[in-house]
Amino acid sequence: MPPFSQSTPISNGFSTDHSKINHPNHHPSTNVITIDVGGQLFQTTKETLTLAGSETLFSSLFDSSNQNNNGVPFIDRDPELFSILLSLLRTGNLPSKAKAFDIQDIIFEAKFYGISDLLVESQSNPxxxxxxxxxxxxxxxxxxxxxxxxxxxxxxxxxxxxxxxxxxxxxxxxxxxxxxxxxxxxxxxxxxxxxxxxxxxxxxxxxxxxxxxxxxxxxxxxxxxxxxxxxxxxxxxxxxxxxxxxxxxxxxxxxxxxxxxxxxxxxxxxxxxxxxxxxxxxxxxxxxxxxxxxxxxxxxxxxxxxxxxxxxxxxxxxxxxxxxxxxxxxxxxxxxxxxxxxxxxxxxxxxxxxxxxxxxxxxxxxxxxxxxxxxxxxxxxxxxxxxxxxxxxxxxxxxxxxxxxxxxxxxxxxxxxxxxxxxxxxxxxxxxxxxxxxxxxxxxxxxxxxxxxxxxxxxxxxxxxxxxxxxxxxx
The missing domain is CATH 2.130.10.10 (YVTN repeat-like/Quinoprotein amine dehydrogenase)
Incomplete structure (x- = not known):
């Protein structure tokens, strides 16, 4: 099964034009972004997602054409691994529950989202x-x-x-x-x-x-x-x-x-x-x-x-x-x-x-x-x-x-x-x-x-x- 709800490439499926932020998943008053990963909903802020960098999948979630019926961006990936990487963005460190996963699975998932450099920095910080x-x-x-x-x-x-x-x-x-x-x-x-x-x-x-x-x-x-x-x-x-x-x-x-x-x-x-x-x-x-x-x-x-x-x-x-x-x-x-x-x-x-x-x-x-x-x-x-x-x-x-x-x-x-x-x-x-x-x-x-x-x-x-x-x- 492809990772997204349609076969459109990442560069097309998630536009990086942030000037069009006007979707049901975005709440201007609270700055909250809702994301559906593998059928599980996550909520975070624009500021947290931008910490991933402008060339990553996270930054593209503000203007996604890959949406489910509720107008929420959908990513067909493992929600548990996503929660670990979202915690990495929020705190700069992996949460303790990451110990229950094989590190290669976390590395592979970080590469998919484009934040493998952040993972390296968090785990090898002097x-x-x-x-x-x-x-x-x-x-x-x-x-x-x-x-x-x-x-x-x-x-x-x-x-x-x-x-x-x-x-x-x-x-x-x-x-x-x-x-x-x-x-x-x-x-x-x-x-x-x-x-x-x-x-x-x-x-x-x-x-x-x-x-x-x-x-x-x-x-x-x-x-x-x-x-x-x-x-x-x-x-x-x-x-x-x-x-x-x-x-x-x-x-x-x-x-x-x-x-x-x-x-x-x-x-x-x-x-x-x-x-x-x-x-x-x-x-x-x-x-x-x-x-x-x-x-x-x-x-x-x-x-x-x-x-x-x-x-x-x-x-x-x-x-x-x-x-x-x-x-x-x-x-x-x-x-x-x-x-x-x-x-x-x-x-x-x-x-x-x-x-x-x-x-x-x-x-x-x-x-x-x-x-x-x-x-x-x-x-x-x-x-x-x-x-x-x-x-x-x-x-x-x-x-x-x-x-x-x-x-x-x-x-x-x-x-x-x-x-x-x-x-x-x-x-x-x-x-x-x-x-x-x-x-x-x-x-x-x-x-x-x-x-x-x-x-x-x-x-x-x-x-x-x-x-x-x-x-x-x-x-």
Whole structure:
């Protein structure tokens, strides 16, 4: 049976000329619109329907030639699904009764009415991310025996996961997935440029590839021309609203650099920064950047890397002005170097997990350039010589929270606001352990990512991705 009471196309069956609003279903005094969906009457207002947008079926209901005998517009669709979408228009969120329906049915119906974008926004709105209420909600299985090596998320909550030579993608609803075979042996760096386009690189394969996962082909390969004319392997990828950043190392591991590409001009080379040619035993130059973070408030790129040598783990953190190509601030790590590092623009601080102590510490960016020492978030204790309690631990920032993967458990650090502070060391952070009792522990956390209102985790030697969501925000 066709969806409408006659076979006229949507564009003809529902005129978008709003100047002819003079039908029995429209009441000027109350602004009420009556609609018959599958034999069930609904009443709403003109303002509610216009929230759907001018190019949608809802906006056409003001001047419909598809009417029943009472002069009310008739749509031959499921009334229960219609009521869910009408509630979405009214409140901006799906009602709780939507949990009783398969999400694909809701998606299909939203596409029919032309409001699928509103559905995506309502279910992947970052403002619905409730850090303290996160629980492990679902496991996303991956094909094959390879564990995830990298993950990349998009703002609407879709996900890309590299495992072995493959990239598996999940849409924002996590109900549809597709797998793309690449020519990498293993992918070490992955970054989403859009729901369908990713940048991928490896430490043992030359070049950064821009992959179209929808069509399954390599759009472009970006390489770095090093002095030795050897391969250029990818150590890290970063992004800003305008630029793509890639840390390269030569195949002979005697030179490294960071390339800056223009995202809006077909990845045209903008500049090259942090170029190092290694001579003798100059370990500082031997360290390529293995993490790249853009800091919007400073308009600088934070590049960090570490190296394990005979005297222990050492590293450096540099803030680069990509316009001048100069490092405007450098922090050298020699004692309790970072196992992992991140920067929070919201909290104005750099955070690290010490590779020896496993402690979380920070440097306040509000006093940018005046480095003194790291401030420990918890109770300060002595470094455990040789034990490397922080080895393999992960840290990421999201909003005004800091998430730490301490082996198998997940910690959440948040700042306790205490009014005006005289010294940066007076800042107070509180730790929480996330998850229900059954969520705690497990294999070591290897990746953390955030998209929309979801958090994604992967663990060592496991062939799936954990999805964490607020208990009140699930379908």
């Amino acid at each position: 403002s619905q991310f409730e850090a303290f209420d996160l629980e492990k909600s679902v496991l996303l299985p991956l094909s094959g025996r390879d564990s995830p090596s990298a993950i990349a998320t998009t703002p609407n909550g879709s996900l890309h996961v590299s495992h072995g030579s493959k990239i598996t993608s999940f849409d924002w609803s996590l109900q549809r997935k597709s797998t793309t075979l690449t020519n990498f042996t293993a992918i070490d760096s992955l970054l989403a440029l859009s729901p369908k386009i990713v940048a991928a690189g490896a430490t043992d394969f030359s070049g950064l590839q821009i992959l179209d996962l929808d069509l399954g082909f390599v759009r472009q390969t970006l390489n770095w021309e090093n002095v030795t004319k050897s391969s250029s392997t990818v150590q890290a990828i970063g992004i800003s609203p305008e630029f793509l950043f890639t840390s390269f190392e030569s195949g002979r591991r005697n030179s490294n650099s960071i390339m800056v590409y223009d995202l809006k001009d077909n990845f045209k080379v903008v500049s090259e920064i942090s170029r190092n040619e290694i001579f003798g035993a100059d370990l500082d130059s031997a360290i390529p950047s293995t993490k790249l973070n853009w800091v919007p408030s400073l308009n600088l790129l934070m590049a960090s890397g570490s190296h394990s040598g005979p005297s222990g783990v050492s590293g450096n953190i540099k803030f680069w002005d990509i316009r001048s190509g100069k490092a405007v601030w450098e922090i050298k790590e020699t004692v309790d170097c970072f196992s992992d590092i991140t920067v929070s623009d919201t909290l104005s601080a750099v955070f690290k997990i010490g590779v020896n102590s496993g402690e979380v510490s920070y440097i306040d960016l509000r006093n940018f350039g005046s480095y003194k020492s790291w401030n420990c978030l918890g109770d300060t204790r002595k470094v455990n010589n040789g034990k490397k309690e922080g080895f393999g631990c992960k840290i990421e920032s999201h909003g005004n929270q800091i998430f730490c993967g301490k082996q198998g458990e997940l910690e959440l650090w948040t700042e306790v606001l205490m009014g005006s502070l005289k010294y940066e060391k007076d800042r107070i952070f509180r730790k929480n352990v996330l998850g229900r009792m059954k969520d705690l522990g497990g294999n070591r956390i290897t990746n953390m990512g955030f998209g929309g209102n979801k958090m994604f985790l992967t663990r060592k030697d496991q062939q799936f991705v954990e999805v964490w969501q607020s208990s009140g925000r699930r379908f």
